[in-house]
Amino acid sequence: MLPFRRAAAQPLSRRRFLVVSGAAGAGLTLAFHIPGAAAAGPAASAAPAAVSPFNAYLTVAPDGTVTVLSAHLDMGQGIYSGIATLVAEELDADPVAVRVEGAAGNPALYGNVAWGGAAQGTGGSTAMTSSFERYRRAGATARAMLVAAAAAEWKVPAAEVTVASGAVTHPSGRRAGFGDLAAAAAALPVPEDVPLKPPGAWTLIGTEAFRRVDSRAKATGRQIFTIDLSLPGMLTAVIARPPLFGATVASVDDAAARAVKGVVAVVPISRGVAVIARDTAAALKGREALTVEWDRSAAETRGSDALMAEYRRLAAQPPTAVAERRGDPDSAFAGAARTIEASYEFPFLAHAALEPLDAVARRDGDVVEVWGGHQIPDLYQALAARAAGVTPDKVRLHVMMTGGGFGRRAVADGDVVVEAVECARAIDWQAPVKVLWTREDDMTGGRYRPMYLHTVRAALDAAGNPVAWKHRIVGQSILAGTPFEGMVRDGVDVTSVEGVSNTPYTLPNLLVELTTTKTGVPVLWWRSVGHTHTAYVMETMIDELAAAAGRDPVEYRRALLRDHPRHRAVLDLAAEKAGWGDPLPAGRFRGVAVHESFHTYVAQVAEIAMDERGGFRVERVVCAVDCGIAVNPDQIRAQVEGGVGFGLGAVLHSQITLTDGVVDQGNFDTYRVLRMDEMPAVEVHIVPSAEPPTGIGEPGVPPIGPAVANALAAATGRRVRVLPFDRAESA
């Protein structure tokens, strides 16, 4: 998910490409410019005065149903329900009469405030941060307008009108539903600065009262995802894609494919050759019958072992950039009582969201419509416009409920969105076209969490405290070569070093260096981005230092976090709830990790059970989380539970490897993810907070790997430094 940090609203400085600008240290502002496309993105300030909430942030049906228009994509993280909670709270709506739909196409309304407000998007666990003020204000303003409409109609003072659970009433006995008043309300002037409820008056925020809006639809198969869309005359396309990254089409023999019953067209598009058919089965059969010769001259042909060997060589050479320098590490090493060194290797990882990538495009009159899991809508609108040969104002995006994302739906070139438009255009817009990726397309299609190598040297004083830390990271930049490249500063892609360069531990002499590599394998943010590897290294290394110092891992961390009360609070809470220090049954061991990501603090204590053969099972994970105000406590628990399972599957099993440039894994038989039988019991404890809400989609992921690794080290003394654990075992 996008790693954009909170930004102060500020004017944009336009650059040649898009980009991102920000006052030094104040955060980052997102905007973009796509060469060859008409200007897209932010022109004006993202905070117009007094927007009417009606039709911008919500609609009210005659039956009183409130439909909230969400600026953020729901990929399962529950933001639709979170935003609905905010609106319902201030509107005093009946929670069961609230629906949510995705909205796009107006950065002034939907720009992500946490990114500076200039462009719409979901990522970096910012959606609640961006929405907290905006959607409460929309609810409060709509409520004030409904009250004003009732007061006018009933000829009573507005102060005497009350609203509760979707009903507007007056002591005289007058009563109306939202639906009765909405039209009149929407025609009224928009009041400014409607006061919001004080936290003490909340009845939904911070409670268990507002449940997910989509559970029933999803439990009964009625939720419609992009893959489920059916438009009149719609065709389905699958695409023959290059067998190697960087290979291109040399020649095509499509005679056999065209002969497959149901195949309508075979057309070249920018990313391969599309087989367009009446239904999915025919498209798949057609693709099997297609013969494509590929030009491999520019392709990446190295394997992942060769790449890692190259990374090891690079790690021994001067870095390409310095990400952080504090104090004087060299002299501190010279005076150290002892030093500890370790190196770590992380594989490529696929997102493997369960809904494969998909999008539907059609032209209706002069408007091109695209349905999909649009994570960066303004950018996709511009990219779709360029692919369609129209101006962005002629593109309408429909944001669909999405079957998982984990970062994969936010890509700089809009992949499946552009493919759908290219396919529909290639057949002269004669029919809507759905492009569907198969699991193999997804697994072998790149956009992986990059491979990384870390080398760390730490120096301890006689008391066992770290006095110096040298850290070198080798790996690809996620941002380089994308419209977000402007976020790379002085050669440092923050997504490569976040979690190390800003470590909260008291390390007076610190050097963090980065060597950015280039490979032909496309990479992308993957749920919690840089923290997927940096938390693992920091938290296992600190554990190793604690062991070397003969100190308790929790106590050792506490001492080094003395200036970081929020880290300490989650650490203390997790330790307490896990019974840290209490004796365990034979064969059971604990490990701990604490890490902040996306302004949310999470500590986890993992408890493992060893078996006779030296294997283990993670039995229990106790989590403590501080994400500011807990808007929907149960959804916070759900995200942390899921984050633990997602992260655990990855560290235990998942890896994408390449042999001579060809991806070795194609499906879930070879790319292993967590399944039911390996899911631990997860407990989530939330630290009460009055701070503004921060993200929860990602921060549950980073600590689980190191917590389990530390438990294994406690059990066996063995430190796993090559991931996944499976690989370390077989190595």
Next chain:
Amino acid sequence: MRLTVNGRDHEVDADPDTPLLWVLRDRLGLTGTKFGCGMAQCGACTVHMDGTPVRACSTPLAAAEGVRITTIEGIEGKVADAVVQAWVALDVPQCGYCQSGQVMAAAALLAENPRPSDTDIDAAMSGNICRCATYQRIRAGIHEAARLLEA
């Protein structure tokens, strides 16, 4: 080919080797059954054939003739109601994409074994991937459904 789906008969003109999944989704419009892997690895396409859970992606149309096929849209009765009720009460789904398959697998389990243990659940449910890792709530949902059925 003649198919009986959710108690209704359908005449389908398709090759006998066409995966049942695509017939259900593209021909019959029953999109609750999902595509996740296409090779019996993820369980997103789970349907019942004569009450037994099968992977529609790996079931050729020819093998689906003459049996009663039930999809998420057509499943009904006490067990299914209990599962759905438990899923909603516990807010089990996240993205929800796997959940049709999870519900079908859970309902088949409970129909056979009204009080499954955690080990029974592991055995019956480990073929159904949830990338959002809602496993803890799926497990709790099955126990809750069992409780509802007993009550």
